[in-house]
Amino acid sequence: MPQIDKTLNNHAGFVKEAPEKPREKCGIFALAGYRGPGRAAMLAYLGLLALQHRGQESAGMAYGSPEGLVLLKGMGLVDRVFRRSSLTSITADTILGHVRYSTTGSSKSANAQPLLARSRDGSAIALAHNGNLTNTAVLHQKLFEEGHIFHSTSDSEIILTYIFQYRRKGLGEAVRKAVSLIQGAYAAVATDGREVVAFRDPGGFRPLVLGRLNGATVFASETAALDTVGASFVRDIKPGEIVSTVGGVLSSFSVPAAGKASLCIFEYVYFARPDSIIDGVSVHIFRKKVGRKLAERIPASVDLVIPSPDSGISAGIGLADALGVPLEWAIHRNPYLGRTFIEPTRAWREAAVRLKFNPINALIRGKRVALVDDSLVRGTTARVLIELLRAAGAATVHLCIASPPYRFPCYYGIDIPVASDLAVPGESLSYLAASIGADSVTFARAEDLYSSAGRGAENYCTACFTGYYPDEGH
Ligand code: SF4
Secondary structure, three states, rough: OOOOOOOOOHHOOOOOOOOOOOEEEEEEEEOOOOOOOOOOOHHHHHHHHOOOHHHEEEEEEOOOOOOOEEEEEOOHHHHHHHOOHHHHOOOOOOOEEEEEOOOOOOOOOHHHOOOOOOOOOOEEEEEEEOOOOEEEEEEEHHHHHHHOOOOOOOOOOHHHHHHHOHHHHOOHHHHHHHHHHOEOOOOEEEEOOOOOEEEOOOOOHHHHHHHEEEOOEEEOOOHHHHHHOOOOEEEEEOOOOEEEEOOOOEEEEEOOOOOOOOEOOOHHHOOOOOOOEOOOEEHHHHHHHHHHHHHHHHOOOOOHHHEEOOOOOOHHHHHHHHHHEEOOOOEEOOOOOOOOOOOOOHHHHHHHHHHEEEOOHHHOOOEEEEEEEEEOOOOOOHHHHHHEEEEEEEEEEEEEEOOOOOOOOOOOEEEEEOHHHHOOOOOOOOHHHHHHHHOOOEEOOHHHHHHHHHHOOOEEEOHHHHOOOOHHHH
């Protein structure tokens, strides 16, 4: 069985502050052969805005022009990187876009995507990738010994390098050759400015969908991006599938399937937008169902369900519904503040969380409360919210988490803190409850996630809470 490269999160020698929430690596949006009203670049901009939750560190687009492929990218949010006035002057009908959060490779402009490879004869290929390869170190070393000079510290450059090496076979065939060499998680789109090829790893770790808009082909990480640009959903790109589109003609071929389907189940739990549909399952309805399961597990009676803003809303609705108690938006979130995970110390992080949240005392005083969130990583936010609820007069606070505890690292493109930073490195639930100030802590179980998705465990990667890594043959 293939071995996972467990050094990959530091293969470029960087260590970064672990996030308060697990972080998705990237989002992809591509449009091929668009000749409808408006500009393809403006639609790509809207598509990337719809995927902003999947990456906030950098954004970019690549498109064809008479001078060859042009790259437009920078650090920061989509609306900071692109000026709408310059997008309207781009006439290309085919465009590839990307938003990034770094898990391998540091947060710097050289790692912003799409990545571009260009030869002296002017041929060029751009790539946008979501996921993490698991044989990065081996391939990196091999390419290095062959004389390849890397321009980024991202594993995505390895994929691009192989596609570029085989480009004379045609883009689709070059992608097929590249995917025979790489392992791990990838949902990706490549273009030479004319043809666009989308491909998903044989396990299907990361989502990728196909849509249509005014005769053009659209590829996107989530269906919510299709909705945003007015495209119709056609289907998911299948695990192991390579889909090529050129001149309006779509063709598809598949590489041999992996031993096990391995969609990241945390796409449903946390990463994807609630209004997205992944592999036929509504993310919001999945989360509501897990919330209903929590009603069977919570050890005490409550009067009120309060979702953690905004990550506990869908599960909170399900829990309140199943318990037959009201759901209240009893914690106000200030939407104008930045993310808390960049704060360097626990004290600062907690102060930032207090700045962000304020409880509505009149709803809470004297009530037995279930506080609901989708996941628990370091517990910083939960600890402060519980403190705020108690200060607001809550009689009891029972923390309900709509996923099992994180216990193991992710090697497939999700940034989860090291075990020593996790709220639940192996302690008992009563110890955890005491340490974050709750009367009890209830986690959803793995089987709650499977039953809510309507499919068995064999369809998903669950490594970060089970320790069974699909690449290792589990
Ligand atoms: S290890 Fe966890 S976060 Fe990573 S792909 Fe698997 S289920 Fe998703």
